[in-house]
Amino acid sequence: MGMEGIGAKVLRKEDKRFITGKGKYTDDHKVAGMQYAAFVRSPHAHARIKGIDKSAAESMPGVTAVLDGKQLTGDGIGNIICGWMIHSKDGSPMNMGAWSALATEHVRYVGDAAAVVIAESQSEAKAAAEAVSIDYEVLPAVVDAVKAMGDGAPQLHPEAANNIIYDWEIGDEAPTDAALAGSAKIVELDITNNRLSPNPMEPRSALALYDEAEDHYTLYTTSQNPHVARLVLSAFYQVAPEHKLRVIAPDVGGGFGSKIYIYPEEIVCLWAAKRAGVPAVKWTSERTEAFLTDAHGRDHITKAKMGFDANNKITGFKVETVANLGAYMSLFSSSVPTYLYATLLSGQYNIANIHCNVKTVYTNTTPVDAYRGAGRPEATYVVERMMETAARELGVDPAELRRANFVTEFPHQTPVIMAYDAGDYSASLDAAMAASDYAGFAARRADAESRGKLRGIGMSCYIEACGIAPSAAVGSLGAGVGLWESAEVRVNPVGTVEILTGSHSHGQGHETTFTQLVSDRFGVPTDNVQIVHGDTDKVQFGMGTYGSRSGAVGMSAIVKALDKVEAKAKKIAAHMLEADEGDIVIENGEVTVAGTDKKLGWHEVCLGAYTGHNLPDGMEPGLKEGAFYDPTNFTFPAGCYICEVEVDPETGVTDVIQFVAADDFGKIINPMIVEGQVHGGIAQGIGQAMMEHAIYDDEGQLLTASYMDYQMPRAGDLPSFKVSTSETLCPGNPLGMKGCGEAGAIGSPPAFMNAITDAISNNTLAMPATPQRVWAAING
């Protein structure tokens, strides 16, 4: 490895502009004649639109247009779709209701957009939006997923009887029931996975330009996957054909999944720019709009049963989950509680029989979709809370119960699709137990007791699946897209390198890690490498960044393209040096012939490729190669987290005293960035477990629509994490990478909840473990 190659802690190249305030986000872009959009949003969770009176708004200063849903659909703009088809267990396709970017007949959640004002200034647009008078017939609302399935519940969409979108299953039910029936011990657990607001630091924003002369659109937007956005905007929403629409996702300040999806606002800004006859329309979300309209995460209610034989080996696992998908089906909402969830229910364990039934339900709430971890945190929460509960009920050490059931031979086929390719779960468990001084816990608990505090310890041995793939497999499971990645390596005549990638960085540090691959391969400094991403005019196509896929899939595509560049460069060098191609070595910026003193500078070979003066017979000039990489399998990061807490029984306040993370991410390119990802993930996971909760009242009003009521984790709430990694290489990709972006958020909630339920000796406590809930749990 060179100083900046694979494994080096290279400082983040992008941080110079971010830390100095020089990042250029969507809202920083301005064009001449740009106007502003303000949305008229429903204050009701469920209502019929009887009429819209725009007259007052239209006559207000600066107002260019007031537009509604009937005009939008009248212009042929299509409904928003969910891109993953799930079939119910009876074989019927999922029951997807219509979602128009501006509501036409009904509004179905508070914040649902019913009209838009286009005006010369943002304040004029907002003032006029308040003056749009919508006559609503308020309808009964339902926010609870179980109640929504009940008799007499308000019905959201005519397509979905009893609000059920699908009733899906995985695994074999009869053998699982039989295994449970024959068990020496059955452990039951009812748990909820709390609904979350995603809260990226940068709110969503869209700037839509329309060039009338060329009939061409450009959309700057806060997207994690601009190519998918263009595809969907073109193919499904009929905004413009792909060759007439350029989508640019410039600097994006965090996403956590919420910026994967195509939202009504981007569609409306594009359509309204042309319809209102203005050069450009910009919309930037306010924070409360973000709480109301950014796709929420999680919101599962689960009943689980696990059987054990007399030797404490798991015999079977049965899980029933109801998942709340909100008022409409967001882009990948259907896949989250199915193939991203139930396929991970085997955890790190040998379980011969698993059956899971999932019902997804419409309610009068914000649409729910993938949020950091997407299905895998929910699965890990079920499995790891169950293992801890079982250990308590069986009276065995939680670490030893896990160890006794670990998968130890690979590949391992689970009963729920996944084939684990590599791992060493005991190694992570041992590392975490050592780092946390697991053996010394009893003394620490006794010390806490002497201070009037309740101390608890809990662990979580998580496994997750990253780099969702291969395309053919996900296609057979209902995905509407492929899940490969593309890369193009452009070597310039002077030897500097541009990497064009279909991945998109919105905080992950791609501009650093991706350049390290080039430095590692050719020995050029990372400062001589530029990463190009986020622009459909520059990068031909790509699938974007989510699901921890940019390492295992995105970087593998780069590696494939680098292979091609290296092969051609060696041919050119061999010709120039009159040597055998097999003897050419490229390192430290030099191209040498092994065993001789013959050499060329890397830049000389690159220049040679472009002058074309001395190339092998028949070779095309230039040094530029592209690759598409489609993985053969998911990757399976895994690890063990151990959390220790102290509770103040008088107030219910919980201190996280210690948090240990021992992860196996396979090959690591930049350990500093990986550590940062783990830190952020753990903070988010503890946020879910002890603080964050999107709460609706019975009428469907979001009670947590600002930071006055929605608690985010702050640095002072958390201890310094003790993190470490071990390495089993993923056999499925060239570098052996697994992915690290979500593990922290996946593994930490059950570790925390296992610790706090241990501290207070009450296993019914639900996330988030707020002081009030903890106090109530202690005081019965």
Place this chain on the structure above:
Amino acid sequence: MTSAKYHRASSVDEAASLAGSASDPKYIAGGQTLIPTIKQRLAEPSDLIDLRHIGATKGISVSGSQVTIGATTTHAEVASSAELRAVCAALCDLASQIGDPAVRHMGTLGGSIANNDPAADYPAAMLALDAQITTNQRTISASDYFVGLFETALNDGEVITEVSFNAPDKAAYEKFPNPASRYAMAGVFVAKSGGGVRVGVTGAGSDGAFRHEGMEQALSGNWSADAVADVAVDTASMLSDIHGDAAYRANLVKVMAKRAVAAAG
């Protein structure tokens, strides 16, 4: 954002006169609540009359045990006043827990008690210190001043000029912050002086800040944390919301009171 006419008053009289001639005026004394309210389009005053630049209402003076704090003294100034700390450190500690550094350098004592947010910190101290609130029209005792949620005894156009009190022998403030907003969910200020014991409670009451007379009586007879432990806190008068129901808030009032007495020594 809507537009309002901004006035920078240089005297209390000028401020009152400006208020008298505007259609829908608001005094602004730091704006840490008012500006966000306007930005959310929940208030649209015609005129904003800034009181923060009136020299006469700024500063802290201590004469013996008599403390006077000008209404436009910032929380940061209260928190860092050595003079005040020498006689009533509890009030410095309270001010140091308000909001964050930016809020503390803009927000003022007068602004806080004029707004009378039920979760603000100062009202508990004003009640427990038996403070006198002086305006451009009169002096009001704290017990008469705080009327209810966001309600005070102030008349339209009346300007708070200063707050004064006798420093107690012992005092402390203990706050349980709302986990999300960090406003007080229960903040208890206890003060013991020759005149007796007073206990001011903020954040928890459904009718705003209040004195807890049961605790005052118990502590008058026995100044110890144990004395508070047996006093009932009526859940019927407690706020209840997603962060804490009435039973939890009642518990917090008691726990914060115990800790405040212990901290006061």
